Amino acid sequence: MQIRWIQLLEFRNYRTLSYSPAPKLNILSGRNAQGKTNLLEGLAVLVTGRSFRTTRLADLPRWGAEAALVMGEIGRGEGTRTLRRAFRQIETGAWQPSGEQCEWARVIAFDWQDLAILNGAPAARRNFLDGFAGRLYASHIPGLLRYRKILARRAVLLQTGQADRLAPWDEQLAVVGVELLARRRAAAAALQTELARVFPALSGEAKKVEIRYRASLDVTEPAAFVAALERHRRAELRRGQTLVGPHRDDLLIELDGVDARVFGSRGQQRLLALALRLAEVLPVAEAAGTPPVLLLDDALSELDPHVQKNVLREIQTTEQVFLTTAEPEVPASDAARWEVKEGGLVAA
Numbered sequence: 471m472q473i474r475w476i477q478l479l480e481f482r483n484y485r486t487l488s489y490s491p492a493p494k495l496n497i498l499s500g501r502n503a504q505g506k507t508n509l510l511e512g513l514a515v516l517v518t519g520r521s522f523r524t525t526r527l528a529d530l531p532r533w534g535a536e537a538a539l540v541m542g543e544i545g546r547g548e549g550t551r552t553l554r555r556a557f558r559q560i561e562t563g564a565w566q567p568s569g570e571q572c573e574w575a576r577v578i579a580f581d582w583q584d585l586a587i588l589n590g591a592p593a594a595r596r597n598f599l600d601g602f603a604g605r606l607y608a609s610h611i612p613g614l615l616r617y618r619k620i621l622a623r624r625a626v627l628l629q630t631g632q633a634d635r636l637a638p639w640d641e642q643l644a645v646v647g648v649e650l651l652a653r654r655r656a657a658a659a660a661l662q663t664e665l666a667r668v669f670p671a672l673s674g675e676a677k678k679v680e681i682r683y684r685a686s687l688d689v690t691e692p693a694a695f696v697a698a699l700e701r702h703r704r705a706e707l708r709r710g711q712t713l714v715g716p717h718r719d720d721l722l723i724e725l726d727g728v729d730a731r732v733f734g735s736r737g738q739q740r741l742l743a744l745a746l747r748l749a750e751v752l753p754v755a756e757a758a759g760t761p762p763v764l765l766l767d768d769a770l771s772e773l774d775p776h777v778q779k780n781v782l783r784e785i786q787t788t789e790q791v792f793l794t795t796a797e798p799e800v801p802a803s804d805a806a807r808w809e810v811k812e813g814g815l816v817a818a
C-alpha cells in the first residue's frame with residue numbers, strides 16, 4: 471500500500487502541511503527538533519488512527535490548538551481510500567478521536583523506544599509481539615483488551631477474598647487466554663522465520679538468531695488453564711493477583727545462543743530491534759493483502775556504514791518507506807529526498 475498524499479493541520483509542530491510522498495523510499499532529513507518524528511507520527515495517525523509513540527491523544531494537537539486534523543489518501547493497486555481523522559477537546563477536557571478504520575491499512579514503525587524490546591522488561595517484548603499479532607489477526611487486540619478486563623475483575627475478587635465468585639471469571643480467562651496464547655505463538659513463529667533471513671542480511675554476519683515464546687503456562691486447552699488457576703488459588707489469594715497466564719510471559723531473543731538482554735553492544739541491540747521490525751513486513755503483507763508502510767525513525771544512526779548500506783538495500787525491497795535522519799548524506803540511489811525544517815517540508 472502507499473500513502474498518496476497527507477495534510478496535517480495543527481498537528482504537533484505543524485500548523486499546516488501538505489505532502490505528496492514518493493511511492494518508494496522517502497528520506498526525510500533535518501536537524502534536531504524540526505519535526506521529523508512528528509511527521510512520521512502524522513503518517514501513522516493517517517493510516518491507523520493511532521500514534522506509535524504515545525497513547526495520549528492530548529499530545530497530538532499543536533500546543534494551544536483546539537483540534538488537530540490529519541487527512542489524506544492511501545491506495546493499493548487501483549483502490550484508493552480517503553481518510554480523515556480529527557482530534558477534538560470535549561467539555562470534560564478529554565480529547566476525542568474521530569475517523570474510520572481501513573481494514574487493509576497497516577504501518578510498521580521503528581523508533582528508539584524499540585531498544586526496550588531487547589533491553590527492557592518482559593512487558594516491552596509482550597507489547598511488541600502483541601502489536602505484531604494485532605497487525606496479523608483482527609481479533610488479537612480486542613481479545614487482549616478482554617483478557618486484561620477479566621484480569622482486573624479477578625484481581626478485585628482475589629484482593630477482597632471472594633474466592634467463591636471466581637469460577638465464571640476463571641472460565642472466561644481460560645478461553646480468552648488460550649486463544650491469546652495461540653495467536654502469540656503463531657506470530658512468534660512467523661517472526662522467527664523472517665528474522666533468520668533479515669538479521670544476517672542486515673548485519674552481514676552469519677550469526678544464528680532465535681526467538682522463542684516463553685509461556686508461564688504451557689497449555690492449549692481452557693480446561694488445563696482453569697486447572698492451573700485452581701492449583702495457584704492459595705498463592706493468588708495471598709498476592710491478590712493472577713499468577714499464571716499470557717500476561718506473565720516473555721519472548722526469548724538469542725544471538726548465537728546468548729540472550730539478547732545480556733550481550734553488550736548497543737549497536738547490535740539497535741540492529742536486532744530494527745531487524746525485528748523489518749521481519750514483520752512480509753507476514754503483515756500476507757495478512758493484509760498489501761505491503762505495509764514502513765516508518766523508520768532515525769534507523770541508521772549508530773550503525774556501521776556497511777550495515778547502513780545493507781539496511782538501505784533491504785528496505786528498498788518493500789513498497790513505501792519513510793526514513794528520517796539527522797545526517798545530511800544517506801547513500802541511497804533511488805530515493806526521494808525532503809528536508810524537514812521548522813514544521814515545514816522542502817524538496818532536498
Ligand SMILES: Nc1ncnc2c1ncn2[C@@H]1O[C@H](COP(=O)(O)OP(=O)(O)OP(=O)(O)O)[C@@H](O)[C@H]1O
Pocket residue numbers: 481482483484500501502503504505506507508509529530531532533796810
Ligand atoms: N503538540 C505539540 N505542539 C507543538 N510542538 C510540539 C508538540 N509536540 C512536540 N512538539 C515539538 O516539535 C518539535 C519537533 O519534534 P520532533 O520530535 O518531530 O523532532 P525531530 O525532527 O524528530 O528531532 P530529532 O532529530 O531530535 O529526533 C520539538 O521541538 C517538540 O518539542
Ligand SMILES: [Mg+2]
Pocket residue numbers: 506507508767768
Ligand atoms: Mg526525532
